[in-house]
Structure formats: structure tokens, C-alpha cells
Amino acid sequence: MPPRPPRPAARAGSWGGTVKPAPFRYEKPRSVEQALALLAAEDEEPKVLAGGQSLVPLMNFRLARPSLLVDINGLAELSYIRREGSRLRIGALTRHAVLEESPLVERHWPLLTEAVRLVGHPQIRNAGTIGGSLAHADPTAELPVALAALDAGFVVRSRSGARELHWSEFFVGQLQTSLQPDELLVETVVPALPAGTGCRFDEFTRRHGDFALGGCAVTVSLDPDGACTRAAIALLGAAPTPIRAARAEAELVGRPVTAESAARSAARAVQDLDPTSDLHASGEYRRDLIESLVARSLLTARGRAREGVPA
Ligand SMILES: Cc1cc2nc3c(=O)[nH]c(=O)nc-3n(C[C@H](O)[C@H](O)[C@H](O)COP(=O)(O)OP(=O)(O)OC[C@H]3O[C@@H](n4cnc5c(N)ncnc54)[C@H](O)[C@@H]3O)c2cc1C
Known part of the structure; x- marks a missing residue:
């Protein structure tokens, strides 16, 4: 048997190397304001990193090639589920699993509980976030459809202010939303359903x-x-x-x-x-x-x- 040819030396950032995605810079802000400043300052292609369940595979296949990753996993202020008046407010960094386990949601918005239980597997629901699922905008994802039925709105922030978009304004195409590169989705707002x-x-x-x-x-x-x-x-x-x-x-x-x-x-x-x-x-x-x-x-x-x- 002829001897095997030597393996090519691994080069970071190239196929066959130790790193699969294209090179990118990485920042982990400590506040929403810092995250917004990082997104605004990047003139190439910034991307928010939340649970990474959709973005990381896309980067590994080089279908997404962000120049900068803004990792929002340290922003605890974006992780909450609360009722204000008659409306439900869900922070963008709330994990699927937290939504799934929420007694408040199960009691008053059971459609969301039923939908989120169908998202992937427990590992995906432990890591994936509500904001990530919405911003990814897959037409076969459960939460965007459930939130459309519930007439939800989404609060989006950039350095120049905040805007609330109805779901029908937010989703514009397959894997496309009206989010601008310098904007962060911060909250989902769900109106109450009538009795009966x-x-x-x-x-x-x-x-x-x-x-x-x-x-x-x-x-x-x-x-x-x-x-x-x-x-x-x-x-x-x-x-x-x-x-x-x-x-x-x-x-x-x-x-x-x-x-x-x-x-x-x-x-x-x-x-x-x-x-x-x-x-x-x-x-x-x-x-x-x-x-x-x-x-x-x-x-x-x-x-x-x-x-x-x-x-
Ligand atoms: C094996 C497998 C099975 C799956 N099955 C299902 C399924 O059945 N149903 C389903 O719905 N999903 C499924 N998913 C996807 C999963 O739900 C993801 O968690 C979700 O789509 C993205 O959430 P994330 O937090 O991981 O976002 P990431 O992967 O971190 O980000 C996704 C996109 O959203 C952007 N983004 C994230 N957060 C924000 C934000 N706050 N503001 C602006 N942009 C933001 C990112 O820049 C990126 O473009 C599956 C994934 C895997 C790997």
C-alpha cells in the first residue's frame, strides 16, 4: 500500500482548517446601549448572536459571513416574561424553554405554550431565544406563526430610538425582516385575548x-x-x-x-x-x-x- 500523503497544515479561517466560519470579530457588550453602539459603529456586516442555533450553522456553511458578532447573551435585562396591564411582554433573550415553562403564558396565552413545545428538541429550546427565532424569520418556525395569530408587535431599538412594528410589518420575506443592521429586537408584545x-x-x-x-x-x-x-x-x-x-x-x-x-x-x-x-x-x-x-x-x-x- 502506498504511503498516505501528508495532511495539509490547518489554517484558521479556511476550509479544512480548525475554524469553519469565515473570519469575524467578536464583542460581548455589557448593556443594550453598548450593543446598539457596536451595531451602529460597524460599517460592514454586523450580526447579533443570541442562542446561535440558527446563526452558527449558517456561519459554519459560510452562508452567513458577518464581519462582527455582537453577543447579547450577557444582557440579562433582555430576558423576562411579564404581564403589564392586559399585555404580555417577552424580552428578546428569553429562551424557548423559559417560555415553555411559564405558568403565566400557559394560563393566558396557551397558544404560545402549545407552539413552543413543537420547536426542535429540548437542547434547541434551552439555547434558542424568542428574539432569535423571530429575527431569523423562517416561514416554518412555530413562534412567528403563533404570534401572527395573536396580533403581536415587536419593539426594535437602535441608537436613534425605538419603534414598535406589527408582526405584518416585521416579516417581509423568507428569512427576511424589516430589522436594519443597526437595530436590535428587544421585546415582543402580545395583546390579551377576549374571554371565551x-x-x-x-x-x-x-x-x-x-x-x-x-x-x-x-x-x-x-x-x-x-x-x-x-x-x-x-x-x-x-x-x-x-x-x-x-x-x-x-x-x-x-x-x-x-x-x-x-x-x-x-x-x-x-x-x-x-x-x-x-x-x-x-x-x-x-x-x-x-x-x-x-x-x-x-x-x-x-x-x-x-x-x-x-x-
Ligand atoms: C436541529 C435544529 C432544529 C430546529 N428546529 C426548529 C423548529 O422545529 N422550529 C423552530 O422554530 N426553530 C427550530 N430551530 C431553530 C431554533 O429555534 C433557533 O433557536 C432559532 O431559530 C434562533 O434562535 P437563536 O436564539 O438561536 O438565534 P441565533 O441563531 O443566535 O440568531 C438567529 C438570527 O437572528 C438574529 N438575532 C438574534 N437575536 C436578535 C435580536 N435580539 N435582535 C436582532 N437580531 C437578532 C441573528 O443575528 C441571526 O441572524 C432548530 C434549530 C436546530 C439547530
Whole structure:
């Protein structure tokens, strides 16, 4: 057997070397103000590092090549869940696992609890953050869709001030948000749901913990006579961003939710959809899947609203 050729010497920052990502600088600010100053001062491509669950793999494949990483993991001031008035406020650095375990969220915003339990595996939920999931803007991520159904807003800060964006202004395309390079997402704000509301988050994955092929987040509010006063239907994997099925929602209002009206509304929700076809599923399959999930979820949400499961 011929002798093996010698291995090339490892060079940091190159393929085959000891470091997989392209070279970058790294800063760990001690306050939000310091983080904002670092982002504002960088004239190449700064990136915020939160849980690293999406960013680090992208950097390792060199699909992301930030010039500067601003590591916000030391900013405890961005990690909280609290209720102010009727609204829920979630700091951007809150881990998925903390949201999952929050009794406040489970009692009053159970849609979020149901959704976050479906994010990846426990290891991902221990490290990944709510802000990271939103800023990453994957159209098959659970939390953006649940927050779209809940009409959430996002507070974004830069050195020049703060702005609050409705979810529909925040998500602009696949893996794209309206965040500017010098902006930090600091908080998610979720309005309260009316009394008599039931919710359901449902999705289909090939294997437990995988990204879903399709899914939906649904809320149904009923008056004391059982008529629907408000409905929200947000779709996962149906388009480059989370979307709401406004016409399907409107058709439910003013009458009881029945198996027939849920099926009609689900058909309406997917009527104009053209989901992506890829090696995991065809667009047609995804549309049929989402239709079934919406019909089923509307009935589950109606049942929960009737039972008085707190919204
Ligand atoms: C094996 C595996 C399975 C997964 N399965 C799922 C799943 O089923 N469902 C799902 O939703 N996700 C899934 N994920 C992704 C996971 O939820 C990530 O945690 C999440 O998408 C990103 O959160 P992060 O805190 O890790 O963000 P990072 O990876 O640190 O950052 C992601 C992006 O957001 C930006 N960013 C982060 N925080 C901020 C901020 N505060 N302000 C501005 N920009 C910010 C970063 O610059 C980067 O562009 C999975 C990941 C892995 C590795």
C-alpha cells in the first residue's frame, strides 16, 4: 500500500482548517446601549448572536459571513416574561424553554405554550431565544406563526430610538425582516385575548422535532350563545412569511362554528395559496395538509372556548 500523503497544515479561517466560519470579530457588550453602539459603529456586516442555533450553522456553511458578532447573551435585562396591564411582554433573550415553562403564558396565552413545545428538541429550546427565532424569520418556525395569530408587535431599538412594528410589518420575506443592521429586537408584545376564546396550534412533521411541512395557529372567540365573535387563522409553511387567512376568518364571524363552516373556512384559507414544492413535499400536498389542519384546529379551538379553557 502506498504511503498516505501528508495532511495539509490547518489554517484558521479556511476550509479544512480548525475554524469553519469565515473570519469575524467578536464583542460581548455589557448593556443594550453598548450593543446598539457596536451595531451602529460597524460599517460592514454586523450580526447579533443570541442562542446561535440558527446563526452558527449558517456561519459554519459560510452562508452567513458577518464581519462582527455582537453577543447579547450577557444582557440579562433582555430576558423576562411579564404581564403589564392586559399585555404580555417577552424580552428578546428569553429562551424557548423559559417560555415553555411559564405558568403565566400557559394560563393566558396557551397558544404560545402549545407552539413552543413543537420547536426542535429540548437542547434547541434551552439555547434558542424568542428574539432569535423571530429575527431569523423562517416561514416554518412555530413562534412567528403563533404570534401572527395573536396580533403581536415587536419593539426594535437602535441608537436613534425605538419603534414598535406589527408582526405584518416585521416579516417581509423568507428569512427576511424589516430589522436594519443597526437595530436590535428587544421585546415582543402580545395583546390579551377576549374571554371565551379557545386556541389551537397544530402542524405536521415527518419526524418529531423536524421543521414542519405545514401548520396553523388558530383562535376562536365565542359569545355566550356560541356564535363566533372573532377568529384568527395564521398559516405555517404556506408562504415566505407567516400569513393570516383574513377572508376565511371573516366568514366564521356571526354564527356558530360547525364542522361544515370549519371545512368551508379551511378551504377558503388555502384557496389562493401556492406553497413551495421541494424534496420534502409538493406544494399541492402542503396546501391539502394545511387545509386539513385548519379545519381540525378550528373545531378544537371552538371546543376549548366552550369548555372555558382560559385564553
Ligand atoms: C436541529 C435544529 C432544529 C430546529 N428546529 C426548529 C423548529 O422545529 N422550529 C423552530 O422554530 N426553530 C427550530 N430551530 C431553530 C431554533 O429555534 C433557533 O433557536 C432559532 O431559530 C434562533 O434562535 P437563536 O436564539 O438561536 O438565534 P441565533 O441563531 O443566535 O440568531 C438567529 C438570527 O437572528 C438574529 N438575532 C438574534 N437575536 C436578535 C435580536 N435580539 N435582535 C436582532 N437580531 C437578532 C441573528 O443575528 C441571526 O441572524 C432548530 C434549530 C436546530 C439547530
